[in-house]
Amino acid sequence: MSEESEQELGITESKEYSTGDWYAEVVQKAEIADYAPMGGFIVTRPRGYQIWERIQDYLDGWFKDTEVQNTYFPMFIPENYLEREKDIVEGFDPEVAWVTHGGYDELEEQLAVRPTSESIIAPFMSQWVRSHRDLPLRLNQWCSVVRWEATETKPFFRTKEFLWQEGHTAHREMDGAWEETMLRLDQYERVYEDVLAMPVLTGRKPDHDKFPGAHTTTTVEALMPDGKSVQGGTSHYLGTSFGEAFDISYVDEDEKEQTAHTTSWGLSWRAMGALIMTHSDDQGLVLPPTLADPQVVIVPIWQEDNVDEILEYAEEIEAKLSAAGISVNLDDRDHRNPGFKYNEWELKGVPLRIELGPNEMDEETATLVHRPDGEDETVDAEGIAATVDEHLETIFAKLYASAEETLEGEIRDATSREEILGTIGQHGGYVKCGWCGDEECEEPIKDAIAAEIVMVPLDRDEEPVHDECAICGSAAEETAYFAKTY
Amino acid sequence: MSEESEQELGITESKEYSTGDWYAEVVQKAEIADYAPMGGFIVTRPRGYQIWERIQDYLDGWFKDTEVQNTYFPMFIPENYLEREKDIVEGFDPEVAWVTHGGYDELEEQLAVRPTSESIIAPFMSQWVRSHRDLPLRLNQWCSVVRWEATETKPFFRTKEFLWQEGHTAHREMDGAWEETMLRLDQYERVYEDVLAMPVLTGRKPDHDKFPGAHTTTTVEALMPDGKSVQGGTSHYLGTSFGEAFDISYVDEDEKEQTAHTTSWGLSWRAMGALIMTHSDDQGLVLPPTLADPQVVIVPIWQEDNVDEILEYAEEIEAKLSAAGISVNLDDRDHRNPGFKYNEWELKGVPLRIELGPNEMDEETATLVHRPDGEDETVDAEGIAATVDEHLETIFAKLYASAEETLEGEIRDATSREEILGTIGQHGGYVKCGWCGDEECEEPIKDAIAAEIVMVPLDRDEEPVHDECAICGSAAEETAYFAKTY
Numbered sequence A, B: 001m002s003e004e005s006e007q008e009l010g011i012t013e014s015k016e017y018s019t020g021d022w023y024a025e026v027v028q029k030a031e032i033a034d035y036a037p038m039g040g041f042i043v044t045r046p047r048g049y050q051i052w053e054r055i056q057d058y059l060d061g062w063f064k065d066t067e068v069q070n071t072y073f074p075m076f077i078p079e080n081y082l083e084r085e086k087d088i089v090e091g092f093d094p095e096v097a098w099v100t101h102g103g104y105d106e107l108e109e110q111l112a113v114r115p116t117s118e119s120i121i122a123p124f125m126s127q128w129v130r131s132h133r134d135l136p137l138r139l140n141q142w143c144s145v146v147r148w149e150a151t152e153t154k155p156f157f158r159t160k161e162f163l164w165q166e167g168h169t170a171h172r173e174m175d176g177a178w179e180e181t182m183l184r185l186d187q188y189e190r191v192y193e194d195v196l197a198m199p200v201l202t203g204r205k206p207d208h209d210k211f212p213g214a215h216t217t218t219t220v221e222a223l224m225p226d227g228k229s230v231q232g233g234t235s236h237y238l239g240t241s242f243g244e245a246f247d248i249s250y251v252d253e254d255e256k257e258q259t260a261h262t263t264s265w266g267l268s269w270r271a272m273g274a275l276i277m278t279h280s281d282d283q284g285l286v287l288p289p290t291l292a293d294p295q296v297v298i299v300p301i302w303q304e305d306n307v308d309e310i311l312e313y314a315e316e317i318e319a320k321l322s323a324a325g326i327s328v329n330l331d332d333r334d335h336r337n338p339g340f341k342y343n344e345w346e347l348k349g350v351p352l353r354i355e356l357g358p359n360e361m362d363e364e365t366a367t368l369v370h371r372p373d374g375e376d377e378t379v380d381a382e383g384i385a386a387t388v389d390e391h392l393e394t395i396f397a398k399l400y401a402s403a404e405e406t407l408e409g410e411i412r413d414a415t416s417r418e419e420i421l422g423t424i425g426q427h428g429g430y431v432k433c434g435w436c437g438d439e440e441c442e443e444p445i446k447d448a449i450a451a452e453i454v455m456v457p458l459d460r461d462e463e464p465v466h467d468e469c470a471i472c473g474s475a476a477e478e479t480a481y482f483a484k485t486y
Ligand SMILES: [Zn+2]
Pocket: A435, A436, A437, A438, A441, A469, A470, A471, A472, A473, A474
């Protein structure tokens, strides 16, 4: 490869000064995704899909540990099904992709490509639930959904088709359904904190921004380095609205007919976008060891006269790490020099690099270099697997700490419209203030700087941070968290 | 539940005399799948989806062991992309579902819901492949595809939307691509034989029945108990036709531009249909232990005065099996009697039932009952996990042997059109005969009894079974295997 194309390999945009362009460049050059020929669609490449598979593995395991059963419902929903719950149709109608023809024939009834599956799943829940013994019923599917939003494509954040999981459950009483809502919210929080190395906030969406038909929408919110909030996953308590619209009822222990309480909850590949945005830097992708494959790359440094010995030493180290279950790649390509390899694996986000040259070989050591901050340490080859495990844990902790630092101090108070605008304008982040609960009080903020109320506290009884609404001055009902969003 | 509804639980159709109705009944009553409101679509319920997940786990593991990388491409393909390979467009045009509207707006270019993804994947392979070092490139995706065929719905066999995996690879030379084609065919054969407990035949499709644009289509064919053949998975060597149509080229070691040779290969949830059709019986579903979850159900048999002891004994046995990694369910429901439980778990296909009553408890034994044939044996509780493992292996072997018996002796010779018609008419199964290679010689058989040439031998140099074409009497080029199909 020529000098010029080696440069093309690297990231040219700045995370700090042109975050959007930098993000797009990292996604493409780290071979995470490419843009499809149709606006709004992307191609998820192996390095990207592998991250999604890992996230799936964690979440799916937790779901199965907590009595969730996977299913697959059709990708199409007949128009009249979509219309059965009025909030759903109003909420999604403008965003639905419609199949109107099959082969050469026009369909009698056009079919929606699923924007979400409540309206096809609920009628089957209705059939499958007869007795209180059939409850709770917990279904989930991993699939893709389509929402025809006409905004600019931003891989994993804004795409017309996206991958997600959608859970749908039915319960006898409100209590069980609410516990379910919170259990899934907790699992989303856990996947962000323990797997993606990202601290998050949890809260409720304001009423005017709830999922269509929901009683309560809960959310995990993650703060991005540019001061914007990302809705990282939502868990909805739907009350009995879907139970009533689709007749999900059961005979209770006293032989009485009751309407089931339902929930739905979803986490999409947007989590991958938030992950990339949070940890990556001007050298490229940064992945936590929980998601990276490989977790470790070994770069041997040889001269013509010691290739064989160095390579043998490297293979020994590789074997020890592999045997301990560490995912490791020995980069023994002979048409690339070590410097090129360092850059390439930094670009691709491998958490830990091991350099093995003549010094390391002679002294039976290995030089470990942390991807996030370049910190290096030369360690004994003896016990290398345990040492590497510790370093991987340290790297995870560094990533978490750095994201935590971004979040901390980025939640500020405001008591007036001007202060909200000024604070978000200057610092980004979250601004919390008293709020009367009226959607109209969000509008001036939205209009001026495109910030909105991303959440209110989970606890409905929590006293508002101030007595008065920061915008209209009436009595505050709760605390609003304003932020710009993706 | 009343007597009447207990009867409704059981299978009423006969596998032997009304195979189609029986199949549909097993699928629904064993809670594998339900019919969706739109003809041609089904809902895959947890018990069905779990089987698909297991099949995925096996195959995906083997793919990853052999250098395949998973990806995700958009579910829509622009019309002009689909048209770029003329065989593809001719092959799939009549079966494509078209998205024409997004939200309230008509799209400028209608989008095909993927019937298969060659025409969206190949252009990206073209971008990603530059040098011989980028090859081989092996991509796979697990997704759903849509083909608008207007036939009667038969869950997993005939549905407009179906789940599958599609592999797409590019190679330097024909040799590598052909090896790839055969490797994937071998893996399909292996999943049938080692996981689904079904022997299969492997062969090539006749030229007139190849995948559109393919040089060679290879197939695994499974014989169903009603004498029809199911195409269980196909692996295509595409030659350079897609490489040329989509410009997948690379610079070789001598700096020369070359066209890549490509393959594609797919296995769908039809495998589940074949599995159910093959092993199940008039009591309901039968699953091999490789796919069943649970593999074992424990039914305790108690009286009012010994419930606690029996249950304690059952829990001990359950714990021993669980600890050994056997998937086990202790059915301790107290509102169902043992007979009801036997029927229910037989219907749902659990391979091994363990009955534990006072005798078993007193003698420290357990009675094991095999689902496929009802064979029972009372065994020592000591070493129960190893004993159960052996029995599960025996059950797998029984299923395989029974399917093998169905296949053996069902491959017959014929030397004339009348003999083909008579033999398939009387026995079903495969009839092999000399064939001149002309599609026209298939037509009279197709027209008369809807049997077709399902395969010819893999080895192109194999001498035909007879010197003359059984239909037209000209010189035979190869051996044709005629059979009725699903
Ligand atoms: Zn207000």
